[in-house]
Amino acid sequence: MRAIRLRELEREAPVCASFDDEEAVRRYECEVREHRAYSEPYLVTPLDDRIDGAYQVESTSGVPHLVDIVDGSGEHDGCACPDFLTSGLGTCKHLEAVRRAIAGNRARRALFERLPSSPAQPVLAVRGAGEPALIAVGPWQRRPSLRRLGLEPAPDGTVTLPRDFDLATLAPVVRVTHGASAWRSILRQRAVSEGRSQRLRRAVRKFSTDLLTRPLFPYQIEGVKHLLGRGRALLADDMGLGKTVQTIAACETLLTLGEARTVLIVCPASLKAQWASEILRYTGKDALVIGGPSSQRRHQLRSDAAYKVMNYEVTWRELDVLRELDADVLVLDEAQRAKNFRTKTAATLRQIPSRFLFVLTGTPVENRLDDLYSLMQLVDPRLLGPLWRFNHEFHEQGRTGKILAYKNLGALRERIAPAVLRRRKEEVLTQLPPITFQTRYTALSPRQVSLEEEYRQRAAKLARVAEHRPLTREETQRLLAYLLKARQACDAAELCDPQTDEPGSPKLDEFEGLIAEICEQGTAKILVFSEWVEMLKLAARRLVKLGVGYTMLHGGIPTDRRPALLDHFRADPNVRVLLSSDAGGTGLNLQVASYILHLDLPWNPARLDQRTARAHR
Structure with missing residues (x-):
């Protein structure tokens, strides 16, 4: 036929x-x-x-x-x-x-x-x-x-x-x-997976943190046991509780037991270097960060490195190699990238084979219950069943199928409990270290690259002059101005060229996503620092877009108005963010804040310590 x-x-x-x-x-x-x-x-x-x-x-x-x-x-x-x-x-x-x-x-x-x-x-x-x-x-x-x-x-x-x-x-x-x-x-596959899980549940009783170069907190050990005991699991701890180190510990256990040889970590591009740094810090092993043109990425993916780290945006481009790789462990960090069940990224992730799957997110439900459904389809599709039945069981729907409200949330929590572990920061407060740090890296836009290079070359020209003779006062001022503009170009193109026809800032894109995640977790207050008021104003636009309440403090705010402004930040639950410049924030005492975001770093490291000390004393 x-x-x-x-x-x-x-x-x-x-x-x-x-x-x-x-x-x-x-x-x-x-x-x-x-x-x-x-x-x-x-x-x-x-x-x-x-x-x-x-x-x-x-x-x-x-x-x-x-x-x-x-x-x-x-x-x-x-x-x-x-x-x-x-x-x-x-x-x-x-x-x-x-x-x-x-x-x-x-x-x-x-x-x-x-x-x-x-x-x-x-x-x-x-x-x-x-x-x-x-x-x-x-x-x-x-x-x-x-x-x-x-x-x-x-x-x-x-x-x-x-x-x-x-x-x-x-x-x-x-x-x-x-x-x-x-x-x-x-x-x-289910029978093999269940047999493997039973072996791991027996082995995990003897889990030892000696696998890592640094100890874990008790709640983190429980997180490791959850990941290993399930094999395919969702870890939804609040930001700052160490989902990364718990996952590294689980992966090291699998590598040590011979249950895995290859770990593939997929995360936002800004976190690739952070993952590599944490793997080296806790295991002493070098992770291979996947990057460059397609030919280079494919060569890297086929290497025998135990840990490979790549960003979501290139997964669909290299799907055939990822299938060939057949990684033993697949880690999806910041998994809200896959929340929309019908996106190209989500469809790609469902096609990457792996024996173990660890899904990490601080916000398993961001806007809709469908967010959770999408994540659970990656972890264990059987838990929530087909989408039509999930909608019927947990949504109140109007005549046309529009979702009006949620229902049976207690039953939903019970249904997903075997595969999902979530701890809030306040639940484990007594176990937490005094302070934790995280660095996120973002690529510059083409316009930012052009501006930064232009100002850096101008500064380099004056620096070469200074090798042969002292700079005049005017030349010194120009040199400092060029260096400042090169730094500003790394924040946002608009800081150097307000009339640019290519506005935008990957750093602010990352800031927007980070704020959204923190605000979804609860009522935590956030301090945001930048050396430049104009950068704070650009950040404020992103907060307005998210519907997040904020207030701003900088050197231009009269001194007699600052106490009321700070009291407003401390007392009003709808004001989640304080945008502050270094000039405006001198001497502040804001322990009410749980998070500090530095949009840029000052030249003087002591000033960075002063920023942190305003919330952590």
Whole structure:
């Protein structure tokens, strides 16, 4: 049979009768998949010279999926795609596309209508409606060879295969559908994973911090045991509680036990150097930071380095190499980057294979419960089930499906508890060190690079003059001005060129994300320092964008107004951020703040210590 190209057809979109009725939602979701079989283009390629055979279906994603038509009943057909195997609906858009291709041609439709309601040959299929299971379809009882293999179907038709059973031994007696083969692989992976978890749970009882060059706090040891005991887990501690070191300890344990050889850490670009630094600090090992052009990245990924660190933005570009790498441990830091289940980054992360997965985020729920659902799909899709059922169980939905409120949150916390560990800072306050530091690195924009280089070269020219003679007072002032402008260029292009047609600052982008994460964690106050008032004003714009309350203190604020301004910051729970210059902040006592962010660093290290001392005394 030739390939069949299906074009988009306009059809009225389905409507759910009631989002409060699970059965109505189930029917609606099935109708949605049927609608997508008509509203999207497909290429359907028959793989057998028979109507009840296998079909390859390609949609706009370009990823081929395999569908099997089993008989004329429509009850045993299936697909090997994740939606069919996990939705519990018994259908998917690929299966519906094949049915559309058959129904749309008179000859194919006639062949299908002559199919019996049960196949003449025994078939091992997968039940997609309800809880997925392998099922026996057709005349299994008439095949003594199947009984000799111990493959006696249960009364409900389900078949349980021994763990090491090879499906190839069923041929040619039994037709094994592609969906059944895919589901069998999933079951075997789960069995292997559970066996590994049991071994690790026994081993973790003897966990020792001697693996690291520095000791862990008691709550951090519990975090390590959580990661190891689950194998695929979400660590959602507040920022500053040491998710990084807990993860490094878990990875070192796996490397020591021989359970892992390669650890791949995916994080924002600004944290790559931080991860490498922490790995060296706690293990004495050098981590390989992946960067450069694609050819260099691919060479690095194929190296034998135990720890490899890369940023999210390049994962989809190197997906084929990441699949080939087959890392033993995959660490996703700042995992809110993958929260939107339908983004390209999230889709890529779901395709990176790994035996262990550690997902790290301080804000598992940022704006919507769907954020949590997306993360749990990476960790363990079984915990929350298909999205349609998750929405039905934990959302109040309006007539059109719009989410109005959340419900059953206690049940949700209980559901995810086995895989998610979250500690708030106040819960472990007595165990925390006096202060912790973190450095984040951001790349400059092209305009910033140009400005910084321009001012640095001007300064270098005057410095070369100074090697031969003393600079005049005017030349010295120009040299200092050039150096200042070069520093400002690293903050934001607007500080050097307010009229630039290329505004923007990666540093402020990182600042915005950091503030959002801290504010989601609770009521912590934040001090933000910069040497320049204009930089503080640019930061203030980002706070307005986030809807975060702030106040600003700098040398231009009259002295008699400062006490009231500071009291406002201390007392008003809606004012989360104090933006301060060094000139304005001299002598402050602000222990109410839990976080200090330095947008830039002063020349004098003593002034940096003074900034920190204003909140930590």
